[in-house]
Amino acid sequence: METEHVEGKSAGNGILASGRQTMSDSAKPTLESNDAYPSVEELIAKARAPVKREYLRQSGTRVLANTVVMTEETMAKLREEEGDDAEMMPSGNSIPKTSVEKKSKRQQRRDRKEARSNKSVENLCGSVAKTGDVNACRFGTSCHFNHDLAAYLAQKPPDIPGQCPFLGGDIRCPYGYACRYVGTHPKTSSADLEGQLSKAETRDKNGPLSSIQELNNLNKGFQKLLWKNAVTFPKADAQLGALGLLGKAKKIVMKISANGSEKDTKQSAPMDPAPEMSLVESLGNEIKEGIKPVSPTDLVLNNLDVELLATPVEKISKRIRTETETTEFGDDGHEIFGFRENGDEERTNREIEDDKDWKSMANEVTLPLREKKLIDFRGKLYLAPLTTVGNLPFRRVCKKLGADITCGEMAMCTNLLQGQASEWALLRRHAEEDMFGVQICGAHPDTVARAAELIERECQVDFIDLNLGCPIDLVVNKGAGSSLLTKPARLEQIVRATAAAIDTPLTLKVRMGYFEGRNCAHSLIPRMARWGASAVTVHGRTRQQRYSKAADWDYVQQCVREVPDDLQLVGNGDIFSYTEYGKHIQACGSKLATCMIARGALVKPWIFTEIKEQRHWDITAEERLNILRDYVAFGLKHWGSDTKGVETTRHFLLEWLSYAHRYIPVGLLEVIPQQLNWRPPNYFGRNDLETLMASDSAADWVRLTELVLGPPPSNFTFSPKHKSNAYDKAENG
Structure with a gap:
């Protein structure tokens, strides 16, 4: 180029x-x-x-x-269809004055169901499309899709100019006759076709295409376990218990599991607020009678001492953390977050011993924070996680143009734990992304810690980023995103529990503060290193400000001066040229690891090339089209x-x-x-x-x-x- x-x-x-x-x-x-x-x-x-x-x-x-731009044939077709009810486009082309009314998701599902029941010509069976053989479908006449290949080809839109994107690879196009570039497919015999298709990685029943170079695909069987709430989280629950953040019923079952085996299927299932003794007796009766359900992860309580179940369980220690929206100050004038200094005075000796037991369990599950893997962002170009637009194809474009670090779109922890396919799709990674992270968002320590453990266990990621700066009302009203900046005690609980439950580096992304003129990031950042964060990104705006004013890089420099040596700081906000990037790096000094590039990459993704080559690229329209x-x-x-x-x-x-x-x-x-x-x-x-x-x-x-x-x-x-x-x-x- x-x-x-x-x-x-x-x-x-x-x-x-x-x-x-x-x-x-x-x-x-x-x-x-x-x-x-x-x-x-x-x-x-x-x-x-x-x-x-x-x-x-x-x-x-x-x-x-x-x-x-539109062809004369297309223009004539539009004029013929719309007649006098058309208005002129800026180029002289015609478009309808009225747009088609958008249907609700429920109506769209009904239409799809009706189309399948009627075996619509448009819904060609995938097996028939791949092979061209009407007898290839294993469901035969009971298949919900159309097997009339000739009728499908008669109504199929014309091919798109160009070549099939799967040509030249190791696999044959998995869409066969349904591909919009089918005219460019090589002509092969049926035997060759079956051999090539056997090597292809085709789409799931309800999922998108899984390329051989794409990682972190959600397994259908594992998704069903998430639907049934049958997945266990031993690391996260041990840390939650050590911090006093695990519910009473779940804490009891987790203790029983610790004495018997690694996991227990009951710990993640919803439980009625019944007394501890009745819960233990109920669990013991199930095991005695042989009706205890087998764990989906093949971890059964084989060595469980049933007599232990009859032992009364002492009252679970109460939570010693307080959740406030105001900041407390100590005698020395420093802000106090998290634990109360006099909390132990209000607790019995039995409760203190109980917490010590939980802390010892947590230490056996996870490594000390100082032994965690570190991640190095220094000198690397960081593409920010971008909602909607920051999908895998866009990240590949930015990677080709010089980005070093990529991060997936923000995924909600509750949706991940529920096994929503659309949310898990945000965790997809391409093999070209050599330094890749995922961003999650949640409002409670248990959901965030369990989602992080789940991601570490099921996905290949280099770091997990926790979003503490999202300004969207839907997220903030649920207590997640930037609203956590007003609740430092809960924020500490979330970061401590999550960082201790995973070995993958945990990074945080924050704004200056929630309210305009009441910045708090500079006071939180020094504590975040002690909580377990490996890096923090500071966006130079408040939640109330959103994007209405220029980013405050003077405040980012203030945060740089407060950052401890064992924590990497990343700056973010309004970087749109290599001169701005270099100015911020020079002004902040060596303590600023790098700068995150967000909307600048959306407007011109070649900004990564400009930074690496130190020039203003007067890119042509043809190069942009490429x-x-x-x-x-x-x-x-x-x-x-x-x-x-x-x-x-x-x-x-x-x-x-x-x-x-x-x-x-x-x-x-x-x-x-x-x-x-x-x-x-x-x-x-x-x-x-x-x-x-x-x-x-x-x-x-x-x-x-x-x-x-x-x-x-x-x-x-x-x-x-x-x-x-x-x-x-x-x-x-």
Whole structure:
């Protein structure tokens, strides 16, 4: 991929680009030289991007007045279908005025069920699609899917231009005749086809395609155990018990399990608030009568002493932690979090001995914190976990462009413990991601610690990141995310229990604080190292501020001064060029391990290349289109190359384009580099494709996807899930 350096001299807050770019024929200047226009300094002061005047257009004119991207055949078809009830797109193409009403998830499930019951022509059986043999399905006539291959091919949309993404690999395309690139498949005999298919790793019954290079796939059998609440968590429960955070009923069963075997199936099942004695007797009777259920993990209480069950259990020690939203101060003026200094005075000797027993059990299960594995982020480029857009294909794009550390999207602990496939999909990892972590979010010590133990046991990850900065109302109202910054006692419980239950490094991501003007991260960070955290990322904004103002890097520097030597600190906020990255690294000193890059990567993922090569890349529209093609290739391998996979890839590509359109090419700016909070004006690009990529219209984003994925279905609609503009109101998140 060819690149070019941008030469220039310092001017104002950036670099004044030397030379002027020539205009394309379609982008004509719309401002006369004598028109009143603010100076560059005035524009920057108002957070408006200083685009060169010859590229600006008048307000109210269409950006794509001379651009035709859709084929004439597609345009004619749309006009024929819509007739007079169509309006003109910015390019002259027609789209319906009214969009199709979006159905509820319940109605969509009903439609799918009805389609299966009617054996809809569109729902071709997977076995028939792979082999082309109507007798290949082992369910025969009882199969819920269609076996009429000829009828399916008659209604199937035309192939997408290009080659099947599975060509050239070790496996044959697992979608067969359902693939939207079936015309490019090699012609082979039935014997060769069966041999190649036997080597392919095909999709599960209800899951997405599992490529041979993708890791952390949820096993269907294990998912059923999670559904039945039949999975045990010995490490997490031992630590929760040592900290006094395990429920009474679960604590009793865990004690019995410790005397008999490693695990017990009852410990994770919901229990009625009955007296301890009746619970123990009930468990003993089940074992005596032989009706005790066998553990799904093949760990049965074989050596359990039944007489032990009849021994009365002393009252479980009460929790000595208090959960407050206010900060307490000691005599020396330092803030006090967590344990009460005088807590032991209120406890009996028996309760103290009881806690000592639990602590000894916990020490046998896990290693001391000082012996935990460490992770080194120093000098590495860190792609932040990004909701919706930070999926596996996007991470692969960033990895190709220079990212060193990648992290999956935020996953809710309760959903992981319930075995939700959509949540487990966020933990997927590609073999190319050599340093990969997952981010989890939860409100209670038991759910977070158990989810972390589950991830460590079932997935291949290099670190687990706990989100303590999520500003979304849905998360905050449940007591998770940034709301934990107002509850330092519970935050300490969560971090201590989780860090002690796993050997994988635990990292934390926090904001400056919850309320504007009441920052607390600098007082919490020194304690986080003692709690067991290996690294902390500080986002230079509060939850109340969200993204409405620039990140406060002065406060990040304050946190750097407070960080202990055994804790790595990562800065985060508004990094959009290699000059900003270098400035923050230099200002914070050696104690700042690296900087996390979030929205900057969404707008221009080649920022990792710019940082490593120390230059401003004036990337062309064609090079940007090639990056979109890479994303599509990765997406089709991840979500599938059939019709469903193509439309899923299109949807997530559109979510990305809702951010990417904000990029302003370097050659069009009076001052470089572009700042993340600059408002882009209405402007023309240097060619029609660059103009199309600058459009803020969702209809134009859909037209961009046509260049790489072909036309969408006739009833296709799209609405961005997130607000992408940094200068939007705070409530937009």
